[in-house]
Amino acid sequence: MSKPNILVARAVFPEVIAHLQQHFEVHANQADETWSKAQLMDKLRGMDGAFTTGGDRIDAEVLAACPTLKICANMAVGYNNFDIDAMTAAGVLATNAPDVLTETTADFGFALLMATARRITESEHYLRAGKWTKWSFDMFAGSDIHGSTLGVLGMGRIGQGIAKRGAYGFGMKVIYHNRSRLDAALEAECKASYVSKDELLRTADHVVLVLPYSPASHHTIGAAELALMKPTATLVNIARGGIVDDAALAAALRDRRIAAAGLDVFEGEPQVHPDLLTVPNVVLTPHIASATVPTRMAMAMLAADNLIGFFKEKRPLTPLNPAVLATK
Ligand code: DGY
DSSP, X not given: OOOOEEEEOSOOOHHHHHHHHTTSEEEOOTTOOOOOHHHHHHHHTTOSEEEEOTTOOBOHHHHHHOTTOOEEEESSSOOTTBOHHHHHHTTOEEEOOOSXXXXXXXXXXXXXHHHHHTTHHHHXXXXXXXXXXXXXXXXXXXXXXXXXXXEEESOSHHHHHHHHIXXXXXXXXXXXXXXXXXXXXXXXXXXXXXXXXXXXXXXXXXXXXXXXXXXXXXXXXXXXXXXXXXXXXXXXXXXXXXXXXXXXHHHHHHXXXXXXXXXXXXXXXXXXXXXXXXXXXXXXXXXXXXXXXXXXXXXXXHHHHHHHHHHHHSOOSSBSOTHHHHTO
């Protein structure tokens, strides 16, 4: 029997390609070309499965053009690049890569929070530019992490990891808001108290966004929400671009309506709103929250194992629309 054809849409570790090659005819993109939607559709024609990353949009148009496609395995926990309803309607299984990145991403969220509150990149740029000529009492004075109030918006696995780092590591008071309240045992484990979104924005010293992107969460933080925050507060977004109105945030940072922000994700990335590039009080990183070698390897291997599990036994590890399996 011929092996299923799999497109790997972006470059990945050679070990992952080798793992896939044991089971599939692999069409890899190790040159890491970035394809337009038309090019992606072209490459997907005749494929049985796809290994995708967060930038590869799979929607009704793509699915209609690629009727042989049976599964798309995302090397990401977020899957807003998938139109799940369209995939389910087309009988195409979607999988993501949860859990393996939780602690690494929570570490990064905390690193970004600390860099933001303690003005680490801003001060490094100053030093590198040769501007440091003397010590002064208020030079790059920021805000404290320990003992302050941490507000976590989106209390899934990564949000819980950030809450625990804050509560146990830094003695922070942790408040959170989520679509649904955690059960009492989990709240106690995270030492976190449930509050409304407005109360969180009004009272937190540091707000961290960890909620998934969907049309419902588009611009969860805009001018009105920023206006609720303390002028001394910081905002960190490690969730998805589009959850924050980047233009409104740049204006709030410029006018010092909040103290600082740390952003790993952007609306329309890899483009970054030009106004964000001109304000000093923001730490900008290129969507790297899950980027450690072991974690990226684990994410890629999980995506590969989802493809293998699906084609071997119809048992993918982390399906998003398992109803599709019943029709296979
Ligand atoms: C994810 O897994 O969703 C991260 O944002 C990496 O893309």
